Amino acid sequence: MIQDKVVIVTGASSGIGEATARLLASKGARVVLGARREDQLKKLAEAIQSAGGQAVYQVLDVTDPADNTRIVEQAQKAFGSVDVMFLNAGIMPTAPLSALKTDEWNQTVDVNIKGVLHGVAAVLPTFIRQKHGHIITTSSVAGLKAYPGGAVYGGTKWFVRDFMEVLRIESAQEGTNIRTATIYPAAIKTELLGGISHPGSAEAMTALYRQHGISADRVASVVAFAVDQPDDTNITEFTVGPTTQPW
Ligand code: NDP
Secondary structure (H helix, E strand, O other): OOOOOEEEEEOOOOHHHHHHHHHHHHOOOEEEEEEOOHHHHHHHHHHHHHOOOEEEEEEOOOOOHHHHHHHHHHHHHHHOOOOEEEEOOOOOOOOOHHHOOHHHHHHHHHHHHHHHHHHHHHHHHHHHHHOOEEEEEEOOHHHOOOOOOOHHHHHHHHHHHHHHHHHHHHHHHHOOOEEEEEEEEOOEEOOHHHHOOOHHHHHHHHHHHHHHOEEOHHHHHHHHHHHHOOOOOOOOEEEEOOOOOOO
């Protein structure tokens, strides 16, 4: 059931996070929006509210553990609980390793891996205490198969896959009743390619997304499906992408 659930969405200022927040709010969820761009979050919260939904926002840099703690506190303060944490913030600065974009390697690890760790650390005590909760992450098809230019990005998304699987198993063993779902999208039209600084990779990715990319709404529907499942049912993995893309 989605109605009345309190859902924190990281990376809510654009793309998949934004689409998911809009959809869940339209189905009665109370959403807590997090990302760095406050103007975008404010606009989205206002749009959700004018459509009759409930939303608050909090500026969040997922690489900062304190920001992750703060957004969980903000959810509790605004809505009294947290039911779902959608750890979706991410970056994809695609480039061949030979370009040695080491700053981007580190940044990708900080956002895509440590951001997930900080988010889980922030919400887990609440979920364990209430013996109820749902952690959903956006991995990628890059977390399922290797491709040139995606060594570091893909590595971070493989990490998410393994981490979520262990989280699921441990939660079941410990009887904490925490559900997990990992989403593996292929080409989805969002702002993600804006972070590619390597010209050849940017060009190739832009052509790929122009040819195949589908709307972020498709991923939002999958997240909503996972959230909507009864508490005793854990659907752990979804791969979703364009019918035409041979990923
Ligand atoms: P967007 O670039 O549109 O969205 C990325 C979101 O992450 C933005 O809201 C951005 O907000 C946020 N973000 C980035 N860095 C940080 C940070 N340090 N702290 C907090 N928020 C941050 O792209 P998508 O919607 O496509 O990306 C969402 C997720 O989907 C990512 O994890 C991505 O890897 C994954 N994905 C996307 C695919 C695609 O084809 N689009 C395919 C497979 C996976 P802000 O800049 O305001 O902080």
